Amino acid sequence: MILALDIGNTNIVIGTIENDSIIFTGRLATDKLKTSDEYALLFNGILSMNGITPANIDGVIISSVVPPVTQPICMAVTRLTGCSPIVVGPGVKTGLNIKIDNPAQLGSDQAVDAVAAIEKYPLPCVILDMGTATTVSVIDKNRCYLGGLIIPGVGISQDALSSRTSQLPKISLDKPSKVIGTNTIDCMKSGAVYGTAAMIDGLIERVEEELGESVTVIATGGNSEVIASVCKRSVIYDGDLLLDGLNIIYKKNRT
DSSP: OEEEEEEOSSEEEEEEEETTEEEEEEEEEOOTTOOHHHHHHHHHHHHHHTTOOGGGOOEEEEEESOHHHHHHHHHHHHHHHSOOOEESSTTSOOOOEEOSSOGGGSOHHHHHHHHHHHHHSOSSEEEEEESSEEEEEEEOTTSEEEEEEEEEOHHHHHHHHHHHOSSOOOOOOOOOSSSSOSSHHHHHHHHHHHHHHHHHHHHHHHHHHHHTSOOEEEEESTTHHHHHTTOSSOOEEOTTHHHHHHHHHHHHHOO
16 A cells, blocks of 8 residues: 655645555645644544554655655655655656656646546546646647646635735635626636636637647646536546556556
8 A cells, every 4th residue: 555645735635545546535734834743643643534554554655846845744754654755756757758848847746647647548638737726737649748837726816816805705616506696706706617617618729729639638636626517628527636646656666
């Protein structure tokens, strides 16, 4: 059984994988002030809640886009499981052919998503990872990572709207019942959900025009399920895409 961690700007996704099956997933808030001991306690608690002891863990793999948190978490999982973690980055085999100007600039989460999408879905494809930021990754039919787009996440956009306006509150990103809202909350929800979906539909159309062929569209990340459900384009929601990618990369690099 392996322990897979995705350290994002807002949340840390933790999961265990055995025989290519995800046993459980959980989430913790990303906190740059927590020590390795505090993270070890939190991870131990989540594992215990799901009936897993640290002794069950045979290996650990980590994807991180928050460098200040990576080291204390590596120390925490090493202390907890006795396993030295694989951290996705330079020197780790992914099998991904990265065609951007500076491959070192590609976020580890985008690389991991791409590895999983190549194995699971028809190519070419577009991956929408909708977390703190929304990243759009384009993979061509030859399994090459061509590049993409980075967009402010839906949550960031709504936080900015609420903080910069006097009468607009914070809202949850539930699917509104209709596009045309009839009160402030529904208008904001409709703008966030349907507005983002319309942007995605338009971006996919432009990507296809540039590639000259149709693409498979996969959505993952915390805000993606509700957005994908209202896109006019066919969008596959895959909440486990990154964990599946970490599992693939772990198998490529285990000794």
